[in-house]
Amino acid sequence: MPIDRGYEDDDDVDQDEGSGRRFQDFDCPDCSANNPYDDGFGDGDEVRCFYCGQDFAVVVTEAGRLRLKTL
Template sequence: MPVDQGYDEDDDKGESNEGADRRFGDFDCPECAANNPYDDKFGNGDEVRCYYCGGEFLATVTDSGRLKLRLL
């Protein structure tokens, strides 16, 4: 009986496929460029505050897993 060799498993490693569900452990402040580590990870729809300038931001994560911060 011939074995079907046409099936190739698509095992694409390297890129994160977490998308909009991705959570972040730190962020770079858009206002003062300081790096803020976050012990409690944050993700899409969470509000974060910069420890340096006090700015508050709404975190948005795109479908491709990119973090965007909007000043509140």
């Protein structure tokens, strides 16, 4: 299954809108694995895929959408 690198993970998480939004999980753009984070994460944080080990910088847009930048 091809990976859509433009995919934005905005599954049902905290209802806050905007760049202050916090997320509880993300789908890895490299391997498509779902990665739950109990403590949550938001804009400016760094997350790691528990399956492939890739690190990402978290960017939350003004619209509250999650973007992951490869480190």
